Amino acid sequence: MRFDYDTSYRDGKRLLRYPSQKLAYALLALVLLAAPWLLPKYYVGELSYLFILSIASLGLMVLSGYTGQVSLGHSAFLAVGAYAHAWFLSQGLPFAASILLAMAISALVGLALGLPAIRVSGLYLAMVTLAFAILIEHVLGRWKSVTGGFNGLPVADPVMLGLDLSGLKSFYFLCLACLVIVLVLLVNLMRGKTGRAFVGVRDSEAAAASLGIWVAGHKVLAFVISAAVTGFAGALMAHHVRHLTPEGFNLLLSLELVLMVTIGGLGSLRGAVLGAFLIGMVPALISQIKPLLGERIAKQFGLEIFFFGLILAVFVLYEPKGLNGRWLKIKAFFETFPLYRKDVFRRGKTYMKSERYR
Amino acid sequence: MTAIPVQSESAGGLQVRDLALRFGGVHAIRDVSFEVRPGEIFAIIGPNGAGKTSVFNVITRVFDPSAGSVMFKGQDITRTPRHQVVSQGIARTFQNIELFEGATVLDNLMLGCHRFAQENFWGQLLWSPAVRNTEAQLRAHVEDVIELLDLAPHRNSLITGLPYGVRKVVELGRALATRPQLLLLDEPASGLNPEETRDLAFWIDDIRSDLGITVLMVEHDMSLVSEVADRVLCMNMGQALSTGTPAQVQSDPRVIAAYLGADEA
Numbered sequence: 103m104r105f106d107y108d109t110s111y112r113d114g115k116r117l118l119r120y121p122s123q124k125l126a127y128a129l130l131a132l133v134l135l136a137a138p139w140l141l142p143k144y145y146v147g148e149l150s151y152l153f154i155l156s157i158a159s160l161g162l163m164v165l166s167g168y169t170g171q172v173s174l175g176h177s178a179f180l181a182v183g184a185y186a187h188a189w190f191l192s193q194g195l196p197f198a199a200s201i202l203l204a205m206a207i208s209a210l211v212g213l214a215l216g217l218p219a220i221r222v223s224g225l226y227l228a229m230v231t232l233a234f235a236i237l238i239e240h241v242l243g244r245w246k247s248v249t250g251g252f253n254g255l256p257v258a259d260p261v262m263l264g265l266d267l268s269g270l271k272s273f274y275f276l277c278l279a280c281l282v283i284v285l286v287l288l289v290n291l292m293r294g295k296t297g298r299a300f301v302g303v304r305d306s307e308a309a310a311a312s313l314g315i316w317v318a319g320h321k322v323l324a325f326v327i328s329a330a331v332t333g334f335a336g337a338l339m340a341h342h343v344r345h346l347t348p349e350g351f352n353l354l355l356s357l358e359l360v361l362m363v364t365i366g367g368l369g370s371l372r373g374a375v376l377g378a379f380l381i382g383m384v385p386a387l388i389s390q391i392k393p394l395l396g397e398r399i400a401k402q403f404g405l406e407i408f409f410f411g412l413i414l415a416v417f418v419l420y421e422p423k424g425l426n427g428r429w430l431k432i433k434a435f436f437e438t439f440p441l442y443r444k445d446v447f448r449r450g451k452t453y454m455k456s457e458r459y460r
Numbered sequence: 461m462t463a464i465p466v467q468s469e470s471a472g473g474l475q476v477r478d479l480a481l482r483f484g485g486v487h488a489i490r491d492v493s494f495e496v497r498p499g500e501i502f503a504i505i506g507p508n509g510a511g512k513t514s515v516f517n518v519i520t521r522v523f524d525p526s527a528g529s530v531m532f533k534g535q536d537i538t539r540t541p542r543h544q545v546v547s548q549g550i551a552r553t554f555q556n557i558e559l560f561e562g563a564t565v566l567d568n569l570m571l572g573c574h575r576f577a578q579e580n581f582w583g584q585l586l587w588s589p590a591v592r593n594t595e596a597q598l599r600a601h602v603e604d605v606i607e608l609l610d611l612a613p614h615r616n617s618l619i620t621g622l623p624y625g626v627r628k629v630v631e632l633g634r635a636l637a638t639r640p641q642l643l644l645l646d647e648p649a650s651g652l653n654p655e656e657t658r659d660l661a662f663w664i665d666d667i668r669s670d671l672g673i674t675v676l677m678v679e680h681d682m683s684l685v686s687e688v689a690d691r692v693l694c695m696n697m698g699q700a701l702s703t704g705t706p707a708q709v710q711s712d713p714r715v716i717a718a719y720l721g722a723d724e725a
Contacts, residue, residue, distance in 0.1 A: 106616070111599040112592060114566070287585045294584035294591055295577040298563070302571050305560035312520055312558075313638060314546040314575040369562055 115293055134278060138271040146270050147342075148386055153277035154338045156378040157284050159362040161331030163374035164288065166363050168297065169324040170304035171220075172228045175235030176359045179329045181242060181351035183208045183336025184257075185249055188346055191258040198262060201337045208333020209326050216325025220318055235356055242348040254347040257340045268341065277338055281375075284331060288371055291327075300324055301369070354407070358382075361410055365417045367424025376425040384409050473498045474519070474642055474676065479528035481514055481698075488514040490698045491528070496642070501668055501675045503685045505709070506695035507718060512678040513555055515695075516644050519676075520552050521545050532642065547575050549641035553631045553648065555678075561619045565611060565630050568619065569602040572637025576601070605633045609663065625656045632660075636667065643667065645677035649684050657684055664688050682710070694718065 108114055118124045138146050162176050186207045190200035219230050242249045249255055259268035260276065267276045291297050302310040303320050311317050336351075343350055358381055366377025385406055392400040399405075421428050435442045474496040481489040489511045496502040504512045518525045521542040529538045537548055551572075560568050577598060583591045606612055609629050614622060619630065628648065635643055648664070649657045661684055667673050679685050685692060686706040694701045694709050696718035702709050709715055 111596040111603075114599070115592070115595055290587040291584050294587070294595065295574065295579040296581065296584055298567055298571050299574060301563050301567070302560050302574075305562050306558040308522070309554065309558035309560065309634075310571075311522075311542045312546060312552050312554075313571055313634070314543050315571070316543045 117289065138274050143270060146274050148383075150270075150274045150277040151339075151342055152379050152382045153274075153281040154335050154342060155358075155362070155382040156281055156375045157338065158332050158335035158359055159366065159374040159378035160284055160288055160371060161328045161333075161335060162359045163363045163366070163368075163371060164300070164331065165324050165328035166360070167368040167370065167374065168292065168300040168304060169321055171321060171324065172224065172360075173231040173328075174228045174353075174356050174360060175215075175231035175233075175238075176328075176332055177351045177353065177355035178235040178238035179208050179212065179332035180336035180339060180355065181238055181346075181348070182211050182329075183333030184340035184343075184346055184351070185242060185255065185336075186333070187337035188255050188257045188340045189248055192255075196262075197260050197267075201334065204337040205330045205334045208336065209330035211333075212326045212329020213322065215329070216322040219325065220321040232353070232356075235353060239348050239351060242351070249346075249348070252348060254345050257344050257346060260341050273341065280334070280338060284334065285371065285375070288331070292371065296320075296323070304369075358410070361414055365413060365424050367426030370424075370426035372429065373424050373426030376429070380413070380425065381410065384413070473500075473533070473674070475531040476515070476519070477529045477531070479515065479518060479530070480526045481511070481518055481523055482526045487698050489518065489525075492695065492698070492700045493528075494693050494700065494703060496674055496676050498674055499668065499672060500690045501664065501677070501688050503689035503692045503706070504676070504678045504695060505680070505682070505685060505692055506701075509697075510695040510718075511698040512695055513646055514698075516552060516646055516676075516678065519545075519644065520550065546638050546640070549639075550644065551635035551638040551640035551642075552644035553628075553635050553646055555646040555650070557624075557627050557631055559619045559627055559631055559634070564616050564618055565614045565622070566599075566602065566616060568630055568634050569605055569611075569637045570598055572605075572634040573598040573601055575638060601639075602637055605637050608636070608666070609633045624651050625653065628652060628656075628660075632663070636671075636673075640673055642674045642676060645675065645679075647678055647680065649679060649681045657681060660684070661687050682706075686710070 113119065118127060137149060141149070158176065158180055161179070162173060165171050165173055165176075183204045187200050187204035190203055191197070195203070215231070215234050219227055219234075222230060243252050245251075259266060260273070261267065265272070267273055292300070299310070299315045299320050302313065302315055303317050303324075307317050310320075340346055362377035362381045363374055364377070365380060366375070367373030388405055388409060402408075417424060423430075476495070477493050479489050479492045480487070492511070492515065494502075504515065506512055514523065517523045519530055519537075521537070521540055525538060529536055531537070532548055532550060535548070537545065537550075540548065560571060563571070577594055579591045579594050580588070582588075606615060609632065611626075611629060611633055614626055614630070619627060622630070628651065632645070632648065635645075645664070649660055652660060664675055664677070665688055668675055677689070689706055691704065692706050692709040693703045694712070694715045701714045701718060702712040704712070
């Protein structure tokens with residue numbers, strides 16, 4: 103059994119409060135640091151890709167999970183980040199400057215989308231973002247002088263401070279470091295004033311406005327932050343795929359991102375990372391189990407999409423709070439052992455809001 | 461506690477002049493005028509659809525009035541942006557609880573302090589010492605509210621898991637956390653049991669006498685109104701019928717007619 107016993111107002115905001123948590127994260131860090139030497143080469147590359155997906159998923163989580171704005175067009179921000187980064191590199195900019203500029207451009211595109219998009223919500227917002235993604239894909243295909251059109255754009259190797267980071271191991275560590283940095287910055291933002299205001303805007307715009315939260319401003323801010331983070335992931339992804347084509351950033355990628363945040367558990371950064379790992383591993387898992395499925399099924403086209411759908415259906419039915427919800431339950435089980443009660447997590451009553459104004 | 465201004469003694473009054481609110485042909489409010497004096501508990505009563513909540517929504521700038529003005533502390537707040545009303549010192553609760561359900565009680569109350577949170581964006585990203593200090597200050601302020609309203613047992617609970625009565629109290633606490641000078645309570649006792657209503661009556665009285673906050677409330681429970689309110693405004697069909705002490709208004713024939721129907725004979 104463990105009781106939270108705060109002795110200072112700062113305790114409540116501390117991230118790693120208990121020795122057991124510190125130990126767990128230290129072990130995780132150790133495993134991640136040792137992984138490139140322990141795992142076969144193929145999996146090291148896969149892990150780097152999962153880290154990149156996690157960053158993108160974190161970006162979408164800020165928008166969808168925290169401010170409750172659905173986006174079906176986040177592959178567009180990945181594309182903008184990737185293309186901008188590749189173009190700046192081809193113009194001879196150093197790696198760090200290029201990646202930051204790519205982030206800034208993605209943030210600006212996010213601002214351009216966010217300003218009109220916050221006027222609509224729910225299904226309509228999903229439509230607007232979807233249209234935006236299709237638009238960006240077309241622009242990338244037609245703007246040949248910059249993007250190389252459908253022939254694609256080659257990406258220069260990442261070189262920082264004279265070090266070539268394109269090697270399997272060094273790229274792994276680059277992605278890991280980027281993920282950790284993004285995660286820590288977002289965790290900080292979400293436990294402060296801005297993160298609280300985001301949740302406020304998500305749960306009740308009327309109440310948020312009455313408390314002095316500038317609702318429209320925070321919605322746009324969420325768009326910008328989300329676009330910047332996702333664009334950052336896009337820039338890293340450019341190095342992963344090495345050759346950018348518009349088809350690489352299609353709607354399926356957007357849907358995968360939405361799946362990651364939903365299955366991970368909306369409103370949780372941990373969920374975003376867990377979701378990205380689960381969804382990101384599906385293609386690799388399928389290729390692993392293909393021999394077991396029999397020839398007929400294994401040859402089917404679109405097996406991935408089928409599994410995505412299956413996973414989503416299972417989660418919506420049995421664990422609407424996602425992987426993060428499951429994680430919290432398992433944690434609570436051990437923390438309150440042997441007094442765990444299932445009902446603690448039973449879904450609470452929601453009182454109908456008959457009169458909602460915005 | 462330096463970042464949060466202490467409640468000033470001279471909390472100002474609210475003047476509503478010739479207020480009108482029309483939605484097309486529907487007159488939600490017609491030429492309503494009233495004044496809430498500093499330090500007063502003022503109640504608005506009236507049958508359903510009388511326009512009570514609409515008055516609240518005009519004061520807190522959810523709706524633009526079609527005519528008339530709202531003055532608070534001598535300032536015209538009729539065109540203040542909606543999210544700046546609270547910085548004038550006006551806080552409100554909602555008829556149908558509008559809490560942040562995915563957040564804990566503590567975070568809901570912390571959101572009440574949003575206007576005092578002077579946190580630099582980059583400082584927040586880096587969780588700078590300044591931000592940590594601000595957060596601790598806000599927390600100390602929130603703890604005062606928690607103590608006043610006996611919310612300590614629920615501090616870290618999610619709103620989704622709380623019963624209705626507690627949610628009402630949390631919403632009251634969230635409004636108090638904004639350090640208002642004028643508190644608008646929209647049906648604070650609806651859905652509460654008699655015991656909870658009695659607690660609420662004490663709290664409203666404390667809020668006025670100890671914290672010096674002027675209270676404007678919409679309420680149907682006449683026993684609560686007569687117990688705490690200094691003056692009452694009765695509305696019907698968007699119009700002001702009668703203003704006075706609870707006893708005066710209750711015995712006004714027009715008010716009785718509005719509730720029970722007019723006796724023509």
